[in-house]
């Protein structure tokens with residue numbers, strides 16, 4: 313694709329990257345076939361090729377950041393199905409991230425839109441604030457009918473039962489059981505700590521059982537993804553830098569074999585820290601080192617192997633495995649979770665149209681509840697069609713989204729692996 317980026321747009325730090333990516337696109341449109349929003353709407357500007365044209369026209373100042381242009385780009389889930397499909401290797405993820413950053417700089421959103429984004433950016437990465445907000449939201453639930461649709465949707469997402477915080481995922485060192493085979497650090501996360509503390513508990517038990525010493529450095533926090541993907545790149549950097557500093561210090565002192573991530577939406581961004589900080593002389597090298605040892609929990613457990621630990625009690629349970637987009641498209645991890653579940657004695661069922669996003673997509677289901685709801689219902693129907701006893705996946709966002717539409721237990725893959733190797737049965741499984 314030929315480009316002629318204007319001098320004004322070329323001043324943006326991501327302009328060169330965006331131009332390089334645009335030039336790799338050959339307009340073939342193969343990507344439209346797997347794009348959820350194109351499948352729903354059938355409109356060119358609601359597919360990746362159309363969005364790429366829009367981003368090009370914005371960079372060339374042929375069009376402005378009008379409400380309708382911004383809406384087409386906001387409607388993108390960042391699911392990256394297009395990246396998996398593209399035969400030319402277009403890095404759509406970096407292109408849409410840079411476009412989002414320019415939107416926040418050059419487009420004036422409505423007052424309510426700005427407030428909603430600010431609120432999400434403030435609350436979700438901070439477990440204490442998020443927990444308090446959920447409690448207040450629980451009290452406001454009976455009055456939801458008085459509120460605008462967006463706020464109603466946010467309240468509907470608040471569970472009636474908020475789990476107690478984990479007692480295992482506090483800063484410190486968790487010893488390996490038996491001989492130490494690896495020294496790793498676990499990102500305990502932010503929103504997941506509040507919505508699904510059982511996931512970190514299961515991960516810590518499983519890693520220790522497989523011979524990992526797990527380091528939880530004080531000061532680790534949100535990976536920055538939630539704010540970064542909303543386009544507020546500058547605001548997301550302090551949290552990323554804090555994590556990089558903590559992990560780098562640990563790498564220098566005790567040494568780390570892996571940084572383990574059990575929320576695939578976070579994994580994509582931590583694996584991308586090296587790219588995000590490529591032009592920062594103080595952080596480029598440290599960030600690249602952090603990214604180079606970051607793995608999804610399923611990758612680490614696969615490497616360690618479950619061995620002969622799998623219990624007979626789980627034998628034959630029918631598990632529908634849902635590929636989170638951030639795991640299958642963002643990190644290209646598909647085989648490991650399936651293989652582990654099979655070794656652990658589960659029957660793994662394939663969900664039809666598994667490449668399609670469930671509509672969760674970080675904050676998307678709160679910002680775009682209509683489209684997210686359509687995709688959530690479609691995903692729930694696809695899952696139900698294979699008649700599973702339980703649904704497993706590697707991302708808390710997908711878990712919350714799918715559970716909202718499906719009356720079947722929804723768990724994280726590590727919860728099943730932990731159960732199969734001696735841990736407690738995950739809540740909700742009969």
Ligand code: SF4
Nearest residue numbers: 337338340341343398
């Ligand atoms: S498949 Fe790739 S090359 Fe073809 S239009 Fe989509 S992004 Fe461009």
Ligand code: SF4
Nearest residue numbers: 347388389391392394
């Ligand atoms: S990231 Fe997903 S929603 Fe966005 S253009 Fe690509 S396939 Fe479509």
